[in-house]
Amino acid sequence: MTDQTYCDRLVQDAPFLMGSGRLSEQQVDRIILQLNRYYPQILTDKQAEKFRNPKASLRLRLCDLLSHLQHSGERDCQEFYRALYIHAQTLHSHLPSRQALQNSDSTELDWGHESYELSDRGPMSFLAGLGLATGLALLLYCCPPDSKGLPGARRILGFSPVIIDRHVSRYLLAFLADDLGGF
Numbered sequence: 001m002t003d004q005t006y007c008d009r010l011v012q013d014a015p016f017l018m019g020s021g022r023l024s025e026q027q028v029d030r031i032i033l034q035l036n037r038y039y040p041q042i043l044t045d046k047q048a049e050k051f052r053n054p055k056a057s058l059r060l061r062l063c064d065l066l067s068h069l070q071h072s073g074e075r076d077c078q079e080f081y082r083a084l085y086i087h088a089q090t091l092h093s094h095l096p097s098r099q100a101l102q103n104s105d106s107t108e109l110d111w112g113h114e115s116y117e118l119s120d121r122g123p124m125s126f127l128a129g130l131g132l133a134t135g136l137a138l139l140l141y142c143c144p145p146d147s148k149g150l151p152g153a154r155r156i157l158g159f160s161p162v163i164i165d166r167h168v169s170r171y172l173l174a175f176l177a178d179d180l181g182g183f
Contacts, residue, residue: 006077007070009097014066016096018059023088025058031083032065035076042069042076 004012017023029052036048043051051065069076085092092098 004097004100006074006081009095010066010070010077010080012097012100013095014063014070017066017091018062020059022091023058023062027088027091028058028062028065030087031080034083034086035079039076039079042072042079 032043032048032051036043036045047068051061051068053061066080069080081092
């Protein structure tokens, strides 16, 4: 599935794109104008007028445009997808060919219903970690360096950088460097 060409994708996506209410007339007109103005070799002025004819139904015009692009070549189909992305981004993300590419690509993460869950341990684990960090911060704040009240706490905090992340350990070691000089 990953070696699927843009023309193959367009064949797969055509029924979806021609579905009722998928693309508005303004979106189709913008896509046609982009293909005509920025890439006149894809759609000539005469072809653009044909595909923008308000007398024909939107479904018929879209069907003609997609069949023209399929017969034009790979680059033209790619530019259509680029224009579709610019003018109908939400529709582009729901295309069947994109869904198939995302499902077949094993390097992407599965962004299912668990996408907002950062940990499987739950909120109590987060609150326990937050409480521990707050307790350590209060201990450091309330016990000045010259305090003799908790001498064992300074030694425990001196070994805690082994457990705590390296960014936090720099601050702990800098704070405790004066007291642990002879340690």
